[in-house]
Amino acid sequence: MSDTDRHRQILEWARAAGSVEVDDLARRLSVTPQTIRKDLNELARRAMLSRVHGGAVVTSGVDNIDYAARRTVATGAKAAIGAAAAALVPNGASLFVNIGTTTEAVAAHLVAHRDLMVISNNLNVVDQLDGRPGVEVVVVGGQVRRGDRAVVGALAMQFIATFKVDLAIIGASAIDPQDGSLLDFSVDEVQVTQTIVKNARRVILVADASKVGRAAPVRIGRLDMVDWLVTDRLLDPGLRRLCEEQGVTLVETGAA
Numbered sequence: 001m002s003d004t005d006r007h008r009q010i011l012e013w014a015r016a017a018g019s020v021e022v023d024d025l026a027r028r029l030s031v032t033p034q035t036i037r038k039d040l041n042e043l044a045r046r047a048m049l050s051r052v053h054g055g056a057v058v059t060s061g062v063d064n065i066d067y068a069a070r071r072t073v074a075t076g077a078k079a080a081i082g083a084a085a086a087a088l089v090p091n092g093a094s095l096f097v098n099i100g101t102t103t104e105a106v107a108a109h110l111v112a113h114r115d116l117m118v119i120s121n122n123l124n125v126v127d128q129l130d131g132r133p134g135v136e137v138v139v140v141g142g143q144v145r146r147g148d149r150a151v152v153g154a155l156a157m158q159f160i161a162t163f164k165v166d167l168a169i170i171g172a173s174a175i176d177p178q179d180g181s182l183l184d185f186s187v188d189e190v191q192v193t194q195t196i197v198k199n200a201r202r203v204i205l206v207a208d209a210s211k212v213g214r215a216a217p218v219r220i221g222r223l224d225m226v227d228w229l230v231t232d233r234l235l236d237p238g239l240r241r242l243c244e245e246q247g248v249t250l251v252e253t254g255a256a
Contacts, residue, residue, distance in 0.1 A: 001029065003039070010039055014049055014058050021055040047174075047214040077208040077232035078105040080253035085169060085206050085230045086110050088251075091134075093117075093166045096196045097125045099150035099189060100171030102206045104128065110135065119163055121156050121192055123149035145188075152188040157195040168200030170226075172207055174216035177239040180223030180246070183216035190218045202227045209233050223248055 001009075006029055013028075014020045022040070026033045040056045043049040049056040082105030089095060089110065094117040097103050107125040110116060114134040120126055121140035129135050142156030170193055174183040182205070184190050197203055197220075205226040213236070223229070223239075224246040232253050234240050243250045 006031070007039055007043060010036075010043065011048060014056065019052070019055060019057040020049075023054075025055075044210055047210065050210070077253070078102045079108075081206050081208060081230050081232060082106040083109045084251050084253050085204050085228075086113070088204055088228060088230070089113060089116070089167060089169075091115055094119070094163070095165050095167040095169060096120065096160070096163075096200055097122060098168070098170040098193055098196055099148060099152075100206075102171045102208065103169050106169050106204075106206055117165075119160070119165065121151040121160070121196075123151065150189060150192075152186075152192050156192050160192065160195045161199055163199055165200050166202065168196045168203045170196060170203060170205055170220075172205060172211060172220060174214035175207060175212050175223075175239065177212055177236040177242075180239065180242045182220040182222065182225070183214075184218050184220055185216050187218055190220050193220050197221065197225055204228045204230060206230045209235065212236050212239060 009029065010020060010025060022033050022036045025036045040049060040051055044051045044056060049058065078101060081102055085106045086109035091113055092115040097107055097118055097120040099122045103122060104124050107128045110118065110129065111132050116134065117136045117138065118129055119138040119140065123144065126137055126139050130137050140151045140156050141159045142151045143153040145152055172182040173185055176183060203226040205228065209232050223242055226248055228249045228251060229243060230251040234250060234252060240250065
């Protein structure tokens with residue numbers, strides 16, 4: 001069976017079941033687990049599946065994968081992105097940290113900073129930073145979304161709008177390499193992100209390579225709204241050119 005035929009079969013099974021596992025695919029296709037991992041990585045690179053520990057899940061153009069599953073996707077890349085983004089944050093800064101598993105990775109590397117004010121609508125970030133010496137944590141008020149513990153809605157936007165901070169750290173579910181659109185799945189989440197960007201002096205976008213070319217229906221804005229893009233690697237030459245044209249500083253960690 002050719003690589004193309006194997007990929008087609010994997011996608012067919014994934015769409016039928018919602019997810020696939022490496023060991024099961026290796027047995028059914030009579031190949032090694034290493035071959036299947038390469039197949040899944042390639043399909044994930046093409047935004048046709050999303051990698052999770054031990055397998056992959058179906059990528060939807062209208063619904064994101066479960067938040068717990070997202071935590072298992074590209075963990076090494078996210079950790080490196082988190083460290084690189086945190087290095088851009090000076091001591092004594094005020095900042096927003098938005099919802100997202102990659103923004104959580106940034107927060108994990110802020111614990112050694114001094115004299116920070118961190119305002120977040122991500123209760124997972126609040127849990128990470130609350131009580132850390134040198135970090136003042138401000139929790140955004142509003143409706144808590146149960147699935148990912150994000151605070152969203154009109155009250156959240158009103159709360160955020162009372163601040164003007166040095167930096168915003170945001171994520172995006174997808175980046176369109178053609179026009180630099182930053183995309184997400186939830187209108188409520190996008191509205192909060194837009195409010196965060198509006199009330200920050202500079203913006204750091206954190207996104208691993210799998211987000212480039214992925215489909216999502218709601219536009220946050222375009223690449224020119226951010227000052228830095230921190231990613232593991234940027235393979236798309238068109239998006240790289242957009243970063244240069246729009247003055248976006250590209251930080252690549254090189255982590256896989």
